[in-house]
Amino acid sequence: MNLTERVQNLEYAIRDVVGHARQLEKKGKDVIYLNIGDPLLFDFETPEHIKEALIQAVKEGFNAYSPSEGIPELRDAICEKEKKVGDIDILPENVIVSNGVSEGIQMVLGALVENGDEVLVPGPAYPPYISYTEFFGGKAVQYKTSEENGWQPDLDDVRSKVNDSTRAIVIINPNNPCGALYDKNTVKAMVDLAGEHDIPLISDEIYDQIAYDAPVSTANVAKDVPVIGLNGFSKVYLMTGWRLGYVYFTGQDEEALEELREHVTKEARIRLSANTPVQKAAVEALRGPQNYISRMVKKLRERRDYSHRRLNEIDGISCAEPKGAFYFFPKVDGIGSKWRDDMAFVRDLLEQTGIVFVHGSGFGSAYGSGHFRGVFLPPIETLEKTFDRLDPFMASTGQ
Ligand SMILES: Cc1ncc(COP(=O)(O)O)c(C=O)c1O
Structure with missing residues (x-):
C-alpha cells in the first residue's frame, strides 16, 4: 500500500x-x-436538562440528517449566546455547526490553506492548528507568547513573522495549553496587526466561560477586521463526547465573508451534517439553566x-x-x-x-x-x- x-x-x-x-x-x-x-x-x-433534551430529541424522531449548516433553531440560539457572552452581533446565516471545534478547525484551515501557505499560531499551541495546517500542505509558524508575562503574545514577534504567505493568525483565548487570558488591549493589538496586513483572525474561544478574570471576545474588539470564530459545547456545556461545535464569521467586508462562508459550507456539505439529536440538545444547553x-x-x-x-x-x-x-x-x-x-x-x-x-x-x-x-x-x-x-x-x- x-x-x-x-x-x-x-x-x-x-x-x-x-x-x-x-x-x-x-x-x-x-x-x-x-x-x-x-x-x-x-x-x-453533563447537566441533567441537557441529557433529557437529547433523549427527548431521539424519541421525538430528530434522527435524520440535518441541514449541513446546522438546524435553524440552533444557529439562532448560537447568535443569542454570542450576543449575551461576547456582546457580538452575528447573523444566523454566518454560523455553521460542526461536529466539534476540531472539525471546525479542519474546515476553516481546509478553506484557507494551500501548499506553501503559512498560518501564524501561538507558541505553544493546541496541536490540531499545527497538524491541520501541515495536513493541507501549509506551514504553521508559531509566534512567541511570553511566560514571564502570563503567556501573552509577544507582539513584535508576531509582527516579524507576518509575510505575503500568511493566510491567517490564530488566537486561542483562554488558551490551551498555557491558561493565558488575553486582555482587551492585547486582543486589539492582534486585531490591528491582522487588519494592517489584511489577514483574517481565527479566534478559538471554546473556554470563553471558563475564565478567572474577565474574558474578551475577539469579534467584539475587531469590528471591521474579519474574524472566524470557533466555539463549541465540549467544555463549558460538558458535552465532550457528543461532538458539537460551531464556526462563525464576522467583519465588514461582506463579499469576502460570503466567499469564505461558501467555501466552508461546501466542506460542511460533503460531510452531510452535524449530529442531529445533539443539535437539539445544544439548543437546550444554550437556552436552558446556566x-x-x-x-x-x-x-x-x-x-x-x-x-x-x-x-x-x-x-x-x-x-x-x-x-x-x-x-x-x-x-x-x-x-x-x-x-x-x-x-x-x-x-x-x-x-x-x-x-x-x-x-x-x-x-x-x-x-x-x-x-x-x-x-x-x-x-x-x-x-x-x-x-x-x-x-x-x-x-x-x-x-
Ligand atoms: C483550544 C481548543 N480548541 C478545540 C478543542 C477541541 O474541541 P472539540 O471537543 O469541540 O472538538 C480543544 C480541546 O481540548 C481545545 O483545547
Whole structure:
C-alpha cells in the first residue's frame, strides 16, 4: 500500500502518551491521568436538562440528517449566546455547526490553506492548528507568547513573522495549553496587526466561560477586521463526547465573508451534517439553566489555586498562574541537564510515580519544550496525591 506522508506525520501528543501509561497500569501501577482536558473524566457531569433534551430529541424522531449548516433553531440560539457572552452581533446565516471545534478547525484551515501557505499560531499551541495546517500542505509558524508575562503574545514577534504567505493568525483565548487570558488591549493589538496586513483572525474561544478574570471576545474588539470564530459545547456545556461545535464569521467586508462562508459550507456539505439529536440538545444547553457554569468555575478556581501553589512550592518547578481554561503549563529547570528533554522528563515521571502529563514540546517545540502540561480538573484529593508524588520525585533527582 502506498500510504501518505501527510498522515504518517500526524501527531497528537495529548493522546500519544497514553500507550505507555496503559502498559504500566496493566502491570499494577497506580496511574493518575492528567493528560486530557475532559472534565467528564473527573467529577463533572453533563447537566441533567441537557441529557433529557437529547433523549427527548431521539424519541421525538430528530434522527435524520440535518441541514449541513446546522438546524435553524440552533444557529439562532448560537447568535443569542454570542450576543449575551461576547456582546457580538452575528447573523444566523454566518454560523455553521460542526461536529466539534476540531472539525471546525479542519474546515476553516481546509478553506484557507494551500501548499506553501503559512498560518501564524501561538507558541505553544493546541496541536490540531499545527497538524491541520501541515495536513493541507501549509506551514504553521508559531509566534512567541511570553511566560514571564502570563503567556501573552509577544507582539513584535508576531509582527516579524507576518509575510505575503500568511493566510491567517490564530488566537486561542483562554488558551490551551498555557491558561493565558488575553486582555482587551492585547486582543486589539492582534486585531490591528491582522487588519494592517489584511489577514483574517481565527479566534478559538471554546473556554470563553471558563475564565478567572474577565474574558474578551475577539469579534467584539475587531469590528471591521474579519474574524472566524470557533466555539463549541465540549467544555463549558460538558458535552465532550457528543461532538458539537460551531464556526462563525464576522467583519465588514461582506463579499469576502460570503466567499469564505461558501467555501466552508461546501466542506460542511460533503460531510452531510452535524449530529442531529445533539443539535437539539445544544439548543437546550444554550437556552436552558446556566447556573451550573458558575459553580463549575468556582470549583475549578479552587483547584487552580491549589495546583498553582503546590507547583511553585516544588524546587525546580515554576508555574505562571492560569487565568482561564483548566491547564497548568509549568517549567522544569532540570530539562536539558537532568533529563535530555521534556519527553524524557514526562516518561521518567510516569515510570516512577504513575502521573501522566503531556510533554510541552507536543504543543510545538520552539516555545513548549522544557515544560509539561497537566489538567487541574480532578478533585483536590487527587491533585494532592499528584503533587505529593511529584515533590519527592523532583527532590530525588536533586532539583
Ligand atoms: C483550544 C481548543 N480548541 C478545540 C478543542 C477541541 O474541541 P472539540 O471537543 O469541540 O472538538 C480543544 C480541546 O481540548 C481545545 O483545547
